[in-house]
Amino acid sequence: MTFARRIDLTVNGRPHRLEIAVHHTLLEVLRDDLGLTGTKECCLVGECGACTVLLDGISVDSCLVLAVEADGAEVTTVEGLAVDGRLHPLQEAFLATGAAQCGFCIPGQLVAATALLADDPQPTRAAVEEGIAGNLCRCGGYEQIIEAILGAAAVMAADGPAGGEADSVARGDPGR
């Protein structure tokens, strides 16, 4: 019977070999073992989405994934969205529209929006509402958040191939 295990985890393109307790969640390992505190701990029941990360390109609540389940996977956190100090178009749009108030939910909103746009690069407003239904904002900044996501989608479409950047993030492309 194993209570600790060695896992291989690629986070934001960087490989890690970690010795972890098997009852620790991916959220705990990202924050406590790797010091990536952009991903937030909040409700711990999969309601709020503050802990959203991409696991092999798919958005998940990292509070409901054991770290050992992610063995061998590619993880993207909010820290992995900017490239060489250049913000992701979604981050630019969140800043431009004032979508962040207290800011606590924003990492989860950004990661959820990244997954949404990778699946549906030109979403309708209804698709955006559904896409971030698992991300609560207690400041009630939903209008600005939705506006920012729609704005970023338009910018990414206009930039043509650069729109593929979100794709490579959402697929956990390690080549970044």
Add this chain to the structure above:
Amino acid sequence: MRAFAYERPTDLDEAVALLAEHGPRARVLAGGTDLIIRLRDGSIRAEVVVDLKRIAELDGSIRDDGGRLSIGARTVMTAIGADPRIGRDFQALAEAAAVVGSTQIRNRATLAGNVCNASPAADTVPALLIHGADVVAVGPAGRRRIPSDEFFVRSGVTVLGPDELVCAIELPRPTIREGSVHVRRTRRRGHDLASVTLACVVGADGVTRLAYGSLGPRPLLVTDEDGLLADPAASDAAKMQRLAALFVGASPSARSMRAGPEYRLAMLHVLGLRAVREAIARLALRSGSR
């Protein structure tokens, strides 16, 4: 979270052997969206967690299997909501899978897990009941196929033994034209559990099946055989009377969460009539496109 041991079997025999060895002290992990919450809050205490995700026989695929569609134990809600075969032949199930939790939950939560968790409010279960699904379980004595209507006992309890696990959910392909729909009532739009969850299928033979959850210890299936509900010309008043007779088994708890029992009962009838109407319209659409 309280510490537990973790096992990651690579084949079904190994998984079954682990369950046989540890019995009720072991818990099966598929998507984890229910289990990890309950391990953390202490309502489930496991000594061993058996993760199914590296079992080769249990991939996340949906297979055509001689007139039946077989949904593997690791198939997540997102995949079920997006599958064109399910969308065509089992539309109520596709719609139910698409409203479970949020995107993040649907990317992890499995149909098999939803079934084993046996929540009275599980959105996919009424759809499985009206579509006549079977739950395929495997244990030390081999495989057995359990009709979904015989699988659920009460909240959190199924007929599954402590040494058994669900390896697939099977759906018999319809042999006649059907129209089906899933509807539900929640407190708010977006991500919420259902106060009433209901699925309905109307067949070209005039038989209507309805199943509903969140109104008692387990979801219930009822059937209207004589064609009244399926008749587009029958009055709403007559249909409401028939629905009231069919829904006589509904028993929402007085201590129920999210909505009071009177409200749930009232909404059950409203949603029942709406679902019948929509299923008839969908059946008519299919008849037209033949």
